[in-house]
Amino acid sequence: xxxxxxxxxxxxxxxxxxxxxxxxxxxxxxxxxxxxxxxxxxxxxxxxxxxxxxxxxxxxxxxxxxxxxxxxxxxxxxxxxxxxxxxxxxxxxxxxxxxxxxxxxxxxxxxxxxxxxxxxxxxxxxxxxxxxxxxxxxxxxxxxxxxxxxxxxxxxxxxxxxxxxxxxxxxxxxxxxxxxxxxxx
Amino acid sequence: xxxxxxxxxxxxxxxxxxxxxxxxxxxxxxxxxxxxxxxxxxxxxxxxxxxxxxxxxxxxxxxxxxxx
Numbered sequence: 001x002x003x004x005x006x007x008x009x010x011x012x013x014x015x016x017x018x019x020x021x022x023x024x025x026x027x028x029x030x031x032x033x034x035x036x037x038x039x040x041x042x043x044x045x046x047x048x049x050x051x052x053x054x055x056x057x058x059x060x061x062x063x064x065x066x067x068x069x070x071x072x073x074x075x076x077x078x079x080x081x082x083x084x085x086x087x088x089x090x091x092x093x094x095x096x097x098x099x100x101x102x103x104x105x106x107x108x109x110x111x112x113x114x115x116x117x118x119x120x121x122x123x124x125x126x127x128x129x130x131x132x133x134x135x136x137x138x139x140x141x142x143x144x145x146x147x148x149x150x151x152x153x154x155x156x157x158x159x160x161x162x163x164x165x166x167x168x169x170x171x172x173x174x175x176x177x178x179x180x181x182x183x184x185x
Numbered sequence: 186x187x188x189x190x191x192x193x194x195x196x197x198x199x200x201x202x203x204x205x206x207x208x209x210x211x212x213x214x215x216x217x218x219x220x221x222x223x224x225x226x227x228x229x230x231x232x233x234x235x236x237x238x239x240x241x242x243x244x245x246x247x248x249x250x251x252x253x
Contacts, residue, residue, distance in 0.1 A: 185229065
């Protein structure tokens with residue numbers, strides 16, 4: 001039990017650090033002119049803080065950039081949304097583990113949400129760029145081509161999401177069995 | 186539920202407290218309370234055997250079926 005509490009505390013601090021970094025990066029992108037803030041120290045060390053569009057949205061980001069749209073604002077911040085949610089769900093899950101709660105309804109809910117967010121992330125990756133381009137074409141009169149790009153990492157995300165959702169569902173069944181077992185006298 | 190538990194009646198007839206019975210048959214008073222309240226999903230034969238042995242009764246004295 002002590003080991004679990006110690007590990008959960010360690011993971012919680014890492015998750016909190018990641019969440020704060022994500023928040024700081026988003027605020028920097030929202031309130032500064034540049035997507036990347038560069039700091040150079042007198043000893044020659046460089047530090048960059050910023051956000052860039054990654055994965056299967058890079059092509060769309062390039063297209064948006066060519067037509068004068070801020071790709072980081074339109075795509076980068078949206079790309080961060082699932083990570084925010086995943087972070088918050090994991091923080092909740094490890095808080096429960098730290099409190100010694102392992103197979104409760106709250107834990108099962110966390111697994112189901114986690115799987116759901118990963119599945120929704122795949123839907124977002126597939127649908128959002130096309131919807132955005134259609135909307136921007138309609139609103140500004142530009143003619144950007146709609147492209148749906150799926151990378152292997154997106155497919156892996158989908159599979160992992162499905163697996164986590166099924167694990168959550170199985171944990172729910174196990175919890176029901178445990179509840180019934182408690183009522184066997 | 187259609188199965189009615191008459192354990193309270195048998196206990197009253199024997200003038201025995203539920204805590205005494207729980208201790209005698211080796212289950213917790215909480216579990217016996219679940220059984221008495223009719224919230225139990227199942228009763229083990231070993232538990233039923235111990236109850237019948239200590240109360241000197243038949244399973245039919247404790248359990249009864251009543252159509253809903």
